Amino acid sequence: MRLCRKSIDREELFAYTNGHFLIDEQRQLELRYVKFDVDALCDVSAAAGPEPSPVTAIEKMEGGFAKAFLIKRKNGTEVIAKPCRNVGPPKLTTASEVAVLQYIKQNTDLPVPSVYSWSSDILNPVRAEYIVMEKAKGVQLFQRWGEMKQLSKMELIKSLTKLENQLASIRFPAYGSLLILRGPSCERAYMLQISDNSMDVDKGPWSSISAFGKAIANTQISKISHELQTQLGMFYHGTSAEQIALLRDAIQIMELLDRHPILSRHSQPILWHSDLHMGNIFVSPDEQSRIVSFIDWQSISILPAFLQEKWPIFLKPPSNYAEGYVLPKLPDDFENLDSDDKALAMLEWNQTRVAKAYELANFEENRPAYDAMNIPRVFKEFFVRCSEVSEYGVIPLRTCLIEIFQSWVSLGFTGSCPYSFSDAEIQENELRFQDYHAWHAVQELAKTCLDADADGWISPELDFEEKQRQNKELLGLFIERMEGEKRQMRRRRCGHSRMYYRNIRS
Structure with missing residues (x-):
């Protein structure tokens, strides 16, 4: 703050x-x-x-x-x-x-x-x-992190995982708010934010992972049915009927999860701090590796372990991170890099070291969290994408459903998948996903270039008018890029159509 x-x-x-x-x-x-x-x-x-x-x-x-x-x-x-x-x-x-x-x-x-x-x-x-x-006692971690020695950082990380283990070890009877016997969940991501309290939406508590998952999907269906979508992004969202049909497919998967061999081991209801950054951790000014306070517990709920447990923001690994007992090292050609590339390599190496310290400390001190963080990525994506259909449309959730359909047996499911996708539907989704991915990449680029967050917030220390100009410039570049990609796509589709016509004629 x-x-x-x-x-x-x-x-x-x-x-x-x-x-x-x-x-x-x-x-x-x-x-x-x-x-x-x-x-x-x-x-x-x-x-x-x-x-x-x-x-x-x-x-x-x-x-x-x-x-x-x-x-x-x-x-x-x-x-x-x-x-x-x-x-x-x-x-x-x-x-x-x-x-x-x-x-x-x-x-x-x-x-x-x-x-x-x-x-x-x-x-x-x-x-x-x-x-x-x-x-809160102490000083915020971001005020000390840059001057802390590597050993002190390692000690703090190990201490953090021990404290997190205390949260992971507490067993609760259901998912929802800690006021679980008296009220619904306060979790922002999974609630229907509307003023009409008469709307029939299940806000918990939920006694099983299936009930929790179906509540997410049904909340989205209610929101879409009442035309409360907030469409974000310049890509295909699908019709309301298409969105609801896809969510009904998702509900069929949710109904199978209570007996799933992987999720049944990692879906215990736990309490967790879901926004752990250096501003929310306070350390002793005299003993910088000692955590003396955690703040910002608003909207914290009891949720499945595999959805709760995640990398603390300041310890999140870089994109090319190798998990397991792999010693972080600088690039082989580090000495031949110019000064800018050396600085970037050092930055990435240091981030890899603290991420590795958290991963290994988690393995040693908080094994349930370590195991829950390492289940197949698609399961967590599936729940998150179900909760976003009214905002981001059908592409992200359909991509998850396609991956589940294609990897049915290897993901631990038995019997037959309750839905299917044709090769043509999969190919069409892949093309549309390129638009979604490009938009998402531009959003991340814009946040980096503009020093903004997901809401477009600009710090008072920055020149807001200059950031507005840069934002307009980035938007123009994005539109120009999207138009170019659409022209290429139309040419590819026309090429496929002409080939198909020649094959019929022959």
Whole structure:
């Protein structure tokens, strides 16, 4: 989160001021706007914790979506106050975050902030949902990572896997929110974000992987049936009927997963921090390898292990990463590279080393997580793509279904696949997937070139007008490239048609 130390008026406390958005900026700002009673929040914050004291100053902190306030008090103590504008369901998201923090503190050794006061009722004196909690101890890892010695990094990574193992070892009876006996899941990726509460959508809890998977697909069907799609990307999405038919094929696979020999071993319900980056990990300033706090537990749910367990963002391996006991090394021709290529090679080598340290530490300290991370990739893709049909259309999910169809036996299924694809359908999907892949590649390139995220967020430290110009230039290049590829595709198709016509004539 970015700390704002300049003097601001009350209205700026409510608004999002941490940068701009290249895409749909007004809507993005409205989503992050939260109005509340400042004096009431100060009263709650003054009374919070073991050493209550009057508030003397408020410092605003903002991340990509949420905002928080560092509350300074007369006796020198500080607390964090979060007036919540949730991206998940009202009331449940705040209550779930509090429940997760309290559960972790009571049942594990993971260091998390203590919750002092909270409310999920917007009729409270603050006039907004809020949480007041202990300020995280230590300093954020990104402030120390660059200066840490390799040995300290290895020690921190091993410590991290031991702490994660504590989460992976807790067994829960079902998937959903930690408030599992009282409410539905707060997981953003798998919920139907609509205002019509009368719509019949299964929001959990779910007692089996099949029930959970079918709920994802049926949520998408409901969204498409009520014309709530948000089509992203310049590629083929398919008709609503085509999308629903594909999701019904997916449901047939979901129904088989409870007895699947691979997933049945790696689908235990677990709690996991799904956004572990260096801003969410705090370390001791005097002992940099010692983790002293984890923050940002909003919208965390209990989900299948193979969907939960993943590489922490800052330890994610490079694209050419070799798994297993393979010693990371520099390229054989490293000494012959120019200075720029040497710098890139060193950067990749260092990233490979920390990724390898996490992989091996996971194998030694958290074997269930290691095994779950290494199941066939298509299973995780299948669940993710099912949840995205209303946004990205049929191509990603159909590609997964085709892979399952073609690899039916080797993926551990028995009997016959409940659906099929003809050679012509597979070939057509491959052509359409090229458009989807090209769009996705351009999105990744744009994020890199523009220093933006998936929402098009631009840091306030950057020149927003220049980024707008660069974005327009990239869009023009993409359209030009797509038009060129479509012309080539039409020529190839015309060539196939002429050949087919000659074969009939002969």
